[in-house]
Amino acid sequence: MSKHPEQRPRVVILGAGFAGLAAARGLRRAPVEVVILDRANHHTFQPLLYQVATAGLSAPQIASPIRHILRKQRNVRVLLGEAVGFDLPGRRVQLADGEVGFDYLIVGTGVTHSYFGNDAWEPHAPGLKTLDDALEIRRRVLLAFERAERETDETERRTWLSFIVIGGGPTGVELAGTLAEIARHTLTDEFRVIDPASARVLLLEGGPRLLSAYPDSLSAKAGHQLHRLGVEVHVGAQVTGIDAKGVQIGSDRIDARTVLWAAGIQATALARELPGPHDKAGRVLVRPTLQLEADPSIFVVGDLASLMQDGAPVPGVGYAAKQMGAHAARAIARLVREGSNAELPRFRYHDRGSLATIGREAAVAVFPGGVRLSGLLAWWAWLFVHVFFLIGFRNRVATLVDWAWSYMTYQRHARLILMNGSRSDREPS
């Protein structure tokens, strides 16, 4: 896809996450041609991925086709494809199967799991970043209970009924809390040999406390709430090995057939193709305007961007990504209008608060101005915020119906094991 000289400037956006979508929308009145490219045909509402992984929601409830979201914005073209590199002098993005020319570029491909150099752990401990990840985790969790029901050896059965979540950030806390809820409540009465309520759910955190981005008091509350749900929390637990049958922590060994990874992130591979500098996690250091140091027509946004503000990094959360995408769009609109010498404003992240849910009616929240919530009130805040921001009215209504139903009955309607959807290379033995 090349450009004709008489055309409007073309802005290419890589990644249709929160940042990329906000950038595309921010350019709706700008005299530019927008091309947004993503490997998936859908935008995923990542904060609810753990609900898909734990069978509370179906995949379509937290995802919408990108081209449906942007269908009314006539200056946008949506492409399904994968960016693999750049020809910066030629102003082209190289795709797995072609190329796209650009005048301005917004890169927002986000982050993926990092196993800290231990890539051999990946098959045994899948992470949770995409819908495919979520469906894989769902499959493993449900299958573990099925295997336990048919297992005749008591020791083996225990390992099928042991679940380890590695990483005590929001995703790890959400996964562990929900797994405990499934074992204690959802599966009641359904098995004849095993007692699902006897399942062990462990949450391992290498650092000194859970939810390290939250205030101390909320970390402690999250710990209490998890404990009440029946989760065994271990802090200061540095994992040194993972295999098909369990986890090694120094000289200690915990046997478990299901291990989930929520411990580390790194920039998506595409970041390496951009001129540096990069931070330790491979994220791209950007100017305060979000421009690339080496090329001011390139903006990096969302989790992929590494930027300090007031002495702390801008956090890798949805709100920051949205604000960055909108900022990059405004900056490019100004460059188009006023020429490449236009002075661009610095990006400022406006904190809207953070929320992490732990389980049924348990959550922690911190808002600007020092407001802290925990327990039921935080849980309702979490529910409201997440349903409100779900993209698409239909999803909101159907999701509320499902949540109300799950709430009343403890049931999780999406408990399907789809075999052909499995990643055979990752299947535990």
Place this chain on the structure above:
Amino acid sequence: MSKHPEQRPRVVILGAGFAGLAAARGLRRAPVEVVILDRANHHTFQPLLYQVATAGLSAPQIASPIRHILRKQRNVRVLLGEAVGFDLPGRRVQLADGEVGFDYLIVGTGVTHSYFGNDAWEPHAPGLKTLDDALEIRRRVLLAFERAERETDETERRTWLSFIVIGGGPTGVELAGTLAEIARHTLTDEFRVIDPASARVLLLEGGPRLLSAYPDSLSAKAGHQLHRLGVEVHVGAQVTGIDAKGVQIGSDRIDARTVLWAAGIQATALARELPGPHDKAGRVLVRPTLQLEADPSIFVVGDLASLMQDGAPVPGVGYAAKQMGAHAARAIARLVREGSNAELPRFRYHDRGSLATIGREAAVAVFPGGVRLSGLLAWWAWLFVHVFFLIGFRNRVATLVDWAWSYMTYQRHARLILMNGSRSDREPS
């Protein structure tokens, strides 16, 4: 899994479709131990599979975990596993990974696609019998529009925008009608290069008319309704070849990247392991009591059973399967109560009517007593019957919400392409 002599007689049910579930439920008050085994963890509401394949419903909306459905029936044990053969003298079912002893056996594993000896066609023309099949078809259909949008060669683009459905029975008619609706209505405004409404949808039927199980007049009406939706219907079209880029009909060739198979069925492979006789499609001929000729403690039910009634075969529909499952359960309860010499009643199929939908507000229906419907009234009858019989209250409410929404907006919310869910061995080149 073996039996202890002091236990109640064990009834093993293979397959948790309409027949298997009805059999399990029919045994709820019988003094027996029931084991129901299925390859999937969920019961699938097959009449709505085409809605999942065409992204109108999500997989969890038409499926429920088998052990959830049967959780309150204490004499049932649900096992996830695959039956591969029988040791009839030893009274055991052989599983892929173990075995189960039985006193009575109910086999209801149903039918799968048949390519009439042309197994090389399968990768190019997937059929629709399971949720995995439905998700694979969904992926191919959605991907075809995406590929067309990026294709620069006009001829190639046409082949991506051509969809062929082979087989003019209810499934083929439903798929073709819905595909046309997606192209004409759902995708409006979403693409910038292609016009989805220009897509070609062809329905090929080898016989002289569509819906051959219905009266002539309804076949004709179905043809008219499909024509109005923009489907090109060809009857008497005997397919002689299928490859990655199209279909051969004798000396005629139709280029199309997406070909779906709804033409033939055959018994699941397990039927071959049962002593015959079998019919041409591999189904097991049973006595009028549904017992196996060679072994009266074995019952064959549902689509897998071949039985004539009043000069016509009992049809392979959900109602018949349910009635057969319930009949087998009553028969076994009597054998347990009265001993193996008890006289068993003959099975009688009670026709409750047939319904096939064609698209938005278009359907055909035939009820006992000669009542025939077509058009809007038949469509409402179809909607009512299908939602009513969906298993699980939650599914019914959420499905109605989705249908109402789809009806008003023409939108289909489950338009997700999940890449890791693809069967790479079946992917069109």
